Amino acid sequence: MYLIEGILNHKQACALLFVSVCLWGSVMSARQATAAAKTRHGSWQQHPADAVERGRSQFLKKCAFCHGREANGGSAGPNLMRSAVVRHDENGNLIGSVIRDGRPDKGMPAIQLTSDQIMDVVAFLRYRLAESDLRSPKEPGPEYSGAKLLIGKVEDGKAFFYGAGGCSACHSPTSDLKGIARRYPAVELQAHLLYPQDQHLRATVLDSSGKQYAGVIRFLTNYDIAIDDDAGWYHSWPLDAIKLELKDPLAVHRQLLPKFTDSDMHNILAYLETLK
Amino acid sequence: MKSIVLFLCAAPIYAQGLDPGALLKPPTDTWPSYNGDYSGRRYSTLSRINEDNVRSLTLAWAFQAHQQELKSTPLEVNGILYFTVPNHVWAVDARTGRQIWHFQRQSEGDDIGQRGVAMYGDRLFFGTPDAHLICLDARSGKKIWEVEVADVKFGYYISMAPLVVKDRLIVGISGDQTDIAGFLDARSPRDGGLLWRWDSLPKPGQFGSETWPNRDAMAHGGGTTWMTGTYDPELNLLYWGTGNPHPVLAGRVRPGANLYTCSIVAINADTGKLIWYFQPSPHDTQDRDATETPILFDADFQGRPRKLLAQASRNGYFFLLDRATGENLLSTRFGPENWSAGLNKRGEPIPKPEKEPQPAGVLFEGTGTNWWAPSFDPDTGLFYVNAYHHFAVTYLTRNGEDEAIRWRRDSPVGPGEAFVSVGAGILTTAGHLLFTGDNAGDLVALDPATGGSLWHVFAGGRLTGCPMTYELNGQQYLLTAVDSVLYAWVLPREAPFAAVPPSSHVSDLETPEFSEFFQLRRPQKRR
Structure with a gap:
C-alpha cells in the first residue's frame, strides 16, 4: 500500500476494500473476506515490537532523510519496500553490509550504526514489509474514524x-x-x-399432509429446504413435496x-x- | 548438450506419454491440457452419458487428497490422471482412483490455488507457491529439473497450469501482494530455459506507455497472467487475459488506462510479440482481472464467417472479438453494475471516476465471475458462465442476434450469507448436458438449452474445481472435485459385475488360498 501513502494511509485503504465487500453484498461475508485475507498476506517473520520501535527511531535518524519516513522512497534514496536486498535479507546478512559500507557507486554513504542497531533497523524494515504487503480485504476496526x-x-x-x-x-x-x-x-x-x-430468512411450509411449519431457514437449495421451527426443532423437505412461503426481512x-x-x-x- | 542427449534418449518412451497430436484434437479418451483443448471451450464430444441416462449416474470411485481444496483440472493421458493442489502433484489410476505416485515439495509463498499440470511427452510441468517451475517424470513423479520463474520475495507465485504449444511451455505468474510487473514466458520443456518473455507493462516510449503517469507507476503496474490462456494453431496466436493493475484500488496514483492490465492480448506463439489487445477494464480500481478464459470458436457474425473470441469478464461484461484482428464485435453486460458510463469507441467500458474507492465509501454494484471455467457448447451455440451477485448461469448467442440472457438459474439465498460467490466451473457435452455446481453445494447436470435440472447430488461440499470428462475402456467418466475429494461418476455397467467369490471380501483373510476355509468359518467368528 506504500504507493498510496500520502494520499491515504494504510488503514484507510483497507477500509475502502471493506466497503466493496459489504456492498457486493452479497458476494462475501466479512468473515469469509477475513479468512481469505489470512491465506494471502505476506509471510514476513516479525521481530519483537520493541526492536521494531528502536529500529524505527534509528531509521528516522539515519535513513529517512533519503529513503523516506516509512522506507518507501524519499528525496534521494529508493523505495526500500522494492529492494531485493531488503526482501531477501535474513537477520541482517544482506542489509548489514550495505549500511556499514554504504554504496559509493550509487551515492549512499556508509552509516555509523552498531550491530545491534542494524538488527533493529532490520526489524523495522521487516515490519514495514509486512505492513506494505498486506492488501487483501480486511474489516476496518471500530476505530476507523x-x-x-x-x-x-x-x-x-x-x-x-x-x-x-x-x-x-x-x-x-x-x-x-x-x-x-x-x-x-x-x-x-x-x-x-x-x-x-443478522436478519434471517423465514419460511412457512405446508407439507403433503396439510401440516404447517414455520421457522428460520437453515438452508435452501435448488432442491431442498430445512428450517429450525420456533420450538428449535430441525425439519427438512424436498422442495417438490411441499408448498413454501418465504419471508425475507431484508427484502x-x-x-x-x-x-x-x-x-x-x-x-x-x-x-x-x-x-x- | 547433456540435456539434449537425455532428451533424445528419452524420445522413444514418449510413445507411452502424451502424443502431441492429442493437443490438436477434441478431448475424448485423452484430456491433455487444462482446458481439454486449445479452444478453451470445455465441450466434450462424448455422449455416452446423456440427457436420457444422466439420472442413473453412479459413483465409480472417490480419491481423498487430504489436502486443501482441489482447484485443478486433472489431465487424463493413457488411463492416468494428473492433478495438483499447491505444493502437491498426484498421478492416479483413472479407472480405479488408486494413487500411482504423489509428489510433494513444501515452499513459501502464496498457496491460494493450483490449477494443474501441463504434459509434454513423458514430462509434467507445474508451478509452485514460490514461483518455481518444476518438471517431473510422469512415470515416477521424480523431479527432472526446477527453475525460478520469478522472485517469491516480491509476492510472485504460480497458480496457473502451463500450456504446451509446439515445443514450448507457456507459463504465467500471479501476485497481488506488492506492486509488481506481470509477464508471460515461453520456456523449454527440456530444461525450463527462457525462450521469450512478453511483459504486461510497456517500457518508456513504447505504445501504451502514454496510459501511465510515469515510469515508476508503469514499471510496477501489475497485469499478472494467472490463468491458462487459449491458442489458435492456424493463426499461431496465443490469447491471454491479464490481471488488475497495481496498486489494486488506489487509481489516483496511476491515472490512465494502464495498459496492458485487465486486458485480453493476442501474442505470436513463436516470438512473444503482441499482435493486438483489447482492454475489458481500462483503469480498473475494483480488482477486476480480465484473466477469464478467452474461448475460441468460429461462427457467422452478422452474416459473415468469423474467427471469434469470447470472454465473460470479471467486470460483468461479455465481449465478442474477431480473434484475427482484435476487432470488438459485441460488448454487453451480463448483470447489473453501476460503475461504467457506457463504452468507448473500441467497445471497452468507461469507468466512472466517482466510483473509484473513496475514504467515505462508494456504493459499488457489480456482476462478476472469476477463474472458474466457462464453456461454449457448439450444439446450442451458447456461452455459459457462473457469475455472482446472483448465482447465474448466463449465455450469449454466438451470432449476436440475441444479446439478452436466455436463462438464468438463480441460487436461493441462504440465511446470513446472502449470495456467496460460486467457484464452480462448467463442462458441456455432446450428451446435451451441462455439468456444474450450484451455490448450495449440489453437483448438477442441466439441460444446456433450458437450464432445467436433470441430475443433482450433494457430495459433502461445493464443487471447487472445473468438471472434466474422458472415455476409458468403453466407459465415460465425469470427474468433479469437491473440496479435497475427487469423485468419478459413471453410468452403471450394462452387464452386472462378474460374480466375485465372497471370500475375497473377507477382510481378515491372511492368505487367499484358505479362502474357502475361512468362508466356512466366518459365521462362527461373527457370533
Whole structure:
C-alpha cells in the first residue's frame, strides 16, 4: 500500500476494500473476506515490537532523510519496500553490509550504526514489509474514524429516511433505532444500514399432509429446504413435496441497494449518527 | 548438450506419454491440457452419458487428497490422471482412483490455488507457491529439473497450469501482494530455459506507455497472467487475459488506462510479440482481472464467417472479438453494475471516476465471475458462465442476434450469507448436458438449452474445481472435485459385475488360498 501513502494511509485503504465487500453484498461475508485475507498476506517473520520501535527511531535518524519516513522512497534514496536486498535479507546478512559500507557507486554513504542497531533497523524494515504487503480485504476496526465517513448532510438523510428511502415504514428513531449510533461505530453502522446481515430468512411450509411449519431457514437449495421451527426443532423437505412461503426481512434492503446513490448512503449515515 | 542427449534418449518412451497430436484434437479418451483443448471451450464430444441416462449416474470411485481444496483440472493421458493442489502433484489410476505416485515439495509463498499440470511427452510441468517451475517424470513423479520463474520475495507465485504449444511451455505468474510487473514466458520443456518473455507493462516510449503517469507507476503496474490462456494453431496466436493493475484500488496514483492490465492480448506463439489487445477494464480500481478464459470458436457474425473470441469478464461484461484482428464485435453486460458510463469507441467500458474507492465509501454494484471455467457448447451455440451477485448461469448467442440472457438459474439465498460467490466451473457435452455446481453445494447436470435440472447430488461440499470428462475402456467418466475429494461418476455397467467369490471380501483373510476355509468359518467368528 506504500504507493498510496500520502494520499491515504494504510488503514484507510483497507477500509475502502471493506466497503466493496459489504456492498457486493452479497458476494462475501466479512468473515469469509477475513479468512481469505489470512491465506494471502505476506509471510514476513516479525521481530519483537520493541526492536521494531528502536529500529524505527534509528531509521528516522539515519535513513529517512533519503529513503523516506516509512522506507518507501524519499528525496534521494529508493523505495526500500522494492529492494531485493531488503526482501531477501535474513537477520541482517544482506542489509548489514550495505549500511556499514554504504554504496559509493550509487551515492549512499556508509552509516555509523552498531550491530545491534542494524538488527533493529532490520526489524523495522521487516515490519514495514509486512505492513506494505498486506492488501487483501480486511474489516476496518471500530476505530476507523467516523469523521471520514460523515461527509453527508443530516437534513438530507432525514428527508430520505422519511421520504424516498421508505425507512420509516419499518424503523423509527424513537424505538428500534433509538441510540443506534451509540450501539455501533460509524463504520459498522454504515454496513448495517446497507445490509444488516443478522436478519434471517423465514419460511412457512405446508407439507403433503396439510401440516404447517414455520421457522428460520437453515438452508435452501435448488432442491431442498430445512428450517429450525420456533420450538428449535430441525425439519427438512424436498422442495417438490411441499408448498413454501418465504419471508425475507431484508427484502426492502435488497431492493434499496441498487437504488442508493452515494449521496443517499452518506446522508442517511449522517442522519443515523445523530441518534445517540 | 547433456540435456539434449537425455532428451533424445528419452524420445522413444514418449510413445507411452502424451502424443502431441492429442493437443490438436477434441478431448475424448485423452484430456491433455487444462482446458481439454486449445479452444478453451470445455465441450466434450462424448455422449455416452446423456440427457436420457444422466439420472442413473453412479459413483465409480472417490480419491481423498487430504489436502486443501482441489482447484485443478486433472489431465487424463493413457488411463492416468494428473492433478495438483499447491505444493502437491498426484498421478492416479483413472479407472480405479488408486494413487500411482504423489509428489510433494513444501515452499513459501502464496498457496491460494493450483490449477494443474501441463504434459509434454513423458514430462509434467507445474508451478509452485514460490514461483518455481518444476518438471517431473510422469512415470515416477521424480523431479527432472526446477527453475525460478520469478522472485517469491516480491509476492510472485504460480497458480496457473502451463500450456504446451509446439515445443514450448507457456507459463504465467500471479501476485497481488506488492506492486509488481506481470509477464508471460515461453520456456523449454527440456530444461525450463527462457525462450521469450512478453511483459504486461510497456517500457518508456513504447505504445501504451502514454496510459501511465510515469515510469515508476508503469514499471510496477501489475497485469499478472494467472490463468491458462487459449491458442489458435492456424493463426499461431496465443490469447491471454491479464490481471488488475497495481496498486489494486488506489487509481489516483496511476491515472490512465494502464495498459496492458485487465486486458485480453493476442501474442505470436513463436516470438512473444503482441499482435493486438483489447482492454475489458481500462483503469480498473475494483480488482477486476480480465484473466477469464478467452474461448475460441468460429461462427457467422452478422452474416459473415468469423474467427471469434469470447470472454465473460470479471467486470460483468461479455465481449465478442474477431480473434484475427482484435476487432470488438459485441460488448454487453451480463448483470447489473453501476460503475461504467457506457463504452468507448473500441467497445471497452468507461469507468466512472466517482466510483473509484473513496475514504467515505462508494456504493459499488457489480456482476462478476472469476477463474472458474466457462464453456461454449457448439450444439446450442451458447456461452455459459457462473457469475455472482446472483448465482447465474448466463449465455450469449454466438451470432449476436440475441444479446439478452436466455436463462438464468438463480441460487436461493441462504440465511446470513446472502449470495456467496460460486467457484464452480462448467463442462458441456455432446450428451446435451451441462455439468456444474450450484451455490448450495449440489453437483448438477442441466439441460444446456433450458437450464432445467436433470441430475443433482450433494457430495459433502461445493464443487471447487472445473468438471472434466474422458472415455476409458468403453466407459465415460465425469470427474468433479469437491473440496479435497475427487469423485468419478459413471453410468452403471450394462452387464452386472462378474460374480466375485465372497471370500475375497473377507477382510481378515491372511492368505487367499484358505479362502474357502475361512468362508466356512466366518459365521462362527461373527457370533
